[in-house]
Amino acid sequence: MKVTPWVCRSCLSRFARPLPSHHIRFQSTASTSESVPPALLARARTIAFEHKQLTEKLTDGFDTRAAKKLGEYSAIVNALKEWDKAKESVAELTSLINDPTTDPELLALASDDLGATRTHLVNASQSLTTSLVPIHPFAHLPCLLEIRPGAGGSEAAIFAGDLLRMYQGFCNRNDFRSTLLKYENINGTQEAGVPLSEAVLEIDSENAYGVFRSEAGVHRVQRVPATETKGRTHTSAASVHVLPSLQENSLGENDIEDPESDYYIDPKEVKLEVMRARGAGGQHVNTTESAVRLTHIPTNTTVSMQDSRSQPKNKEKAWVLLRSRLAQTRREKREEEMVAMRRSVVGVARMGRGDKVRTYNWNQQRVTDHRSGTTVHDLDDVMQGGHTLDKVMESVRSWLMEKDVEALLAEEAPTRDVKK
Amino acid sequence: MPRLPTSLLRKAYAIDSLLPPLLGPCRDLNSARNELRWLREHVDKVSRARYTKGGSSAKxxxxxxxxxxxxxxxxxxxxxxxxxxxxxxFGDLEIEVRPGVLIPRPETAASVTHLTRLVRDARELPTELRILDLCTGTGCIPLLFHDVFYSVRSDVELRFLGVDISSKAIALANRNLQRLRRSKKYVHKGVTEFMLADVLVNPFADRARRPDEPLPLKSALNFNKKRVFWDILVSNPPYISPSAFRTTTARSVRGFEPRLALVPPGEAGRSDTEQGDAFYPMLLVAAIDAEVKIVLLEVADLDQAYRVARMAQGMQVYDGIEIWRDQPDQAHDGSSQPSSEFPIIGQGNGRSVLCWRGPGALWLGKNNGEASNAGPLVQKPYSELDSVSKPEAVHSSLHPESFMQMQGGRRNV
Incomplete structure (x- = not known):
């Protein structure tokens, strides 16, 4: 009698189902195009026009604000000039090639040249788009890098430790000042070498947030763990959070003269209305009209004050109130941004292996970033934080930039419609 | 006056039983609530003071x-x-008021504050700056000038003389001065005095003077051994014509404030408007006599401002004349600026007339107006000033007319 071994039903039914295939590939190849979106181009043109006006203005006299703006714009204007030149030469070459009367020798030269000019145009449009993309408001700030193991048990914890060493190596090589703010292994002690439970690395160099912003997300590892006895490949994950570190004292909160402060208000932006006695005023009327109303024009915040019989006192009080109200809204907005950022990095719910941003595969010795679609094969160099990691991070940054351009276009589209 | 709706009275009563009566003079709920709050604060203060003295604290x-x-x-x-x-x-100052003396008005405070700020920011000022206030009333103008000026700079001695026809007003002005001297923030610098005199009476008029009548201004200055020459003249004289007094003044002004401080005295054969303007010729003559460099006169409206400005222009001694509105420190909002021969500054009703001559332009920061367009080269007059000991001498080269006057009447004090 033939004995069939008992097989679990759920295991059997798994064969019937197709293999789970949710490969989220955000983008496989970096898009290269020689055309610049029309909205961006229009923006560039207006900026170039403004640049011209500012230059004229600065020849008459020096103005700090105008000079600063001019500096910001000059990169865009240069990129636009380059792009215009490249576009023109491409157009010239194409017309030469299409012209049937062209000398065949010249035709060969032109078609040779066209390829080079085309790539030049692609580069020019790339640099034009990137120069137009706004720099992230916190890009210049130092940052905090938090690493936590995700799905995958102690293998994930080991990998989290590997990641920490990778970033430390990267910081050392690139001269970023980094301090380990918090280190905790799975036993709850600070001992190194034991699988990691949480680490916070502070990178307090300038522009650190701009560099490390692209690292946030779930990093997936595929390898045969050191803890595995049967030689099976496991897939685990670790999450990386990157937050800009806003130093509160650096903002000088209570300094009302400092334009960086929350409490600063440009007096030109405030409209003062004083309650006047009805009619002729002066000696004709003796009612006490001491009410004062301040309106902050950009935010349309209004404060009116009529507590005191003295108008100057009311004015003073109204200013204090307006300052603190605006500071409050500014602070709230900043905190909201922080919260949104924290959520957008990775939520607790989205820490699985599926929503990875990067895969480290030991068997194939490769590292693939799923956002930019870049694959590199020098895994050891990446894990030491070497040049290969630079390459990967660079590719993600350019991918982020493209995303920003798309966001910018989406943002500008409705305003264009209004203008029409 | 329209009758107050019952619904408003009911609403007021629901908030506070004392509000409905206050609605009568105030006419709207908001200002009635403000007044009640101020009255309450006052009562709290008074009852606390009484209680510490051993009286009852019933409010x-x-x-x-x-x-x-x-x-x-x-x-x-x-x-x-x-x-x-x-x-x-009045500005930042709390001024005591009493029946029989005009209550200080916020518009006056605005223009006096603006004038003081302009003078305060001047680079070159004489070591002693003399300010004459005619028709001073509560003495609020010299006191505010003192307060605003010394709150920022203290390198100049200020000498004030407030003049009024009413002995009640002089007593109150002196009391206000004492009151402010006791306050903590008072800067004990300069001299402030008040003097009884009649601005309107011509000292050479062939007329018997009653013994209880105040002396004419010039005689009073001599008699009381006061300075004869002054730098700045400020005045908020009575300027309401009899018809305007009947029609445009508020009831509580008409019924309770002294007519003496509001309407100039009538004379036979004078029209209504002439009576309203009666003080200004006398004030302008007094300004000439006292060699005043800056004159600031409060007026009722833009029409009177034009009349006064033309009068001042007729004197042919002033280098510049301006009309100030209620808020001279505010930029004009751009609506309905009537084109006129005099520049009009600020927002609101026409409120005062400013005239200056000689160094007065420098004190007001006026004569760098035309030069500021030329850029940094304007420094020339100032550097000249540094090298020459007498500022007047430099100025006279800019203004030949004022030079003549200056030579004719040097200060003899």
Whole structure:
């Protein structure tokens, strides 16, 4: 009698189902195009026009604000000039090639040249788009890098430790000042070498947030763990959070003269209305009209004050109130941004292996970033934080930039419609 | 005046039982609430003071009395709130007021503050700056000038003389001065005096003077051994014509404030407008006599401002004449600026006329106006000033006319 071994039903039914295939590939190849979106181009043109006006203005006299703006714009204007030149030469070459009367020798030269000019145009449009993309408001700030193991048990914890060493190596090589703010292994002690439970690395160099912003997300590892006895490949994950570190004292909160402060208000932006006695005023009327109303024009915040019989006192009080109200809204907005950022990095719910941003595969010795679609094969160099990691991070940054351009276009589209 | 709707009175009563009577003089709920709050604060202060002196601290009766006074005051319409509370704010200062003396107005405070700020920011000022205030009333103008000026700079001695025809006003002005001297923030610098005199009377008029009448201004200055020459003349004289007094003034002004401080005295054969303007020729003559460099005169409206400005222009001594509105420190909002021969500054009703000559332009920061377009090269007059010891001498080269006058009448004090 033939004995069939008992097989679990759920295991059997798994064969019937197709293999789970949710490969989220955000983008496989970096898009290269020689055309610049029309909205961006229009923006560039207006900026170039403004640049011209500012230059004229600065020849008459020096103005700090105008000079600063001019500096910001000059990169865009240069990129636009380059792009215009490249576009023109491409157009010239194409017309030469299409012209049937062209000398065949010249035709060969032109078609040779066209390829080079085309790539030049692609580069020019790339640099034009990137120069137009706004720099992230916190890009210049130092940052905090938090690493936590995700799905995958102690293998994930080991990998989290590997990641920490990778970033430390990267910081050392690139001269970023980094301090380990918090280190905790799975036993709850600070001992190194034991699988990691949480680490916070502070990178307090300038522009650190701009560099490390692209690292946030779930990093997936595929390898045969050191803890595995049967030689099976496991897939685990670790999450990386990157937050800009806003130093509160650096903002000088209570300094009302400092334009960086929350409490600063440009007096030109405030409209003062004083309650006047009805009619002729002066000696004709003796009612006490001491009410004062301040309106902050950009935010349309209004404060009116009529507590005191003295108008100057009311004015003073109204200013204090307006300052603190605006500071409050500014602070709230900043905190909201922080919260949104924290959520957008990775939520607790989205820490699985599926929503990875990067895969480290030991068997194939490769590292693939799923956002930019870049694959590199020098895994050891990446894990030491070497040049290969630079390459990967660079590719993600350019991918982020493209995303920003798309966001910018989406943002500008409705305003264009209004203008029409 | 339209009848107050019952719904408003009911609403007011729901908030506070003392509010409906206050609605009579105030006419709207918001200002009635403000007045009640100020009355309450005042009553709190008074009762606390009484309590520390050993009296009773009962508030209800006092508050009701004040409200009744504000509402009826023995006449059909209530007394001004300021007489009830005993004080009024003039700029930052709390000035004591009494029946029989005009209550200081916020418009006057605005123009005096603006003038003081302009003078305060001048680079070159004489070591002693003399300010004459004619028709001073509560003495609020010299006191505010003193306060605003010394709050920022203290390298100049200020000498004030406030003149009024009413002995009640002089007594109150002196009392206000004492009151401010006691306050902590008072800067003990400069000299402030008040003097009884009549601005309107011509000292050479062939007329018998009653012994109880005040002396004419010039004689009073000589008699009291006061300075004869002054630098700045400020005045808020009576400027309401009899017809305007009947029609445009508020009831509580007409009923409770002294007519002496509001309407110039009438004379036979004078038209209504002429009577309203009666003080200005005398004030302008007094300004010439005292060699004043800056004159600031308050007026009722833009029409009177034009008349006064033309009068000043007729004197042919002033280098510049301006008309200030209620808020001279505010930029004009751009609407309905009437084109006129005089520049009009600020927002609101036409409120005062400013004239200057000689160094007055420098004190007001006026004569760098045309030079500022030329850029940094303007420094020339100032560097000249540094090298020459007498600022007047430099200025006279800029203004030949004022040079003549200056030579003719040097200060003999």
């Amino acid at each position: 209800g009766g006092l508050l009701r009395t004040l409200v009744r006074k504000r509402v009826s005051g023995g006449k059909p319409i209530g007394a001004p709130l300021q007489y009830g509370l005993g004080t009024e704010y």
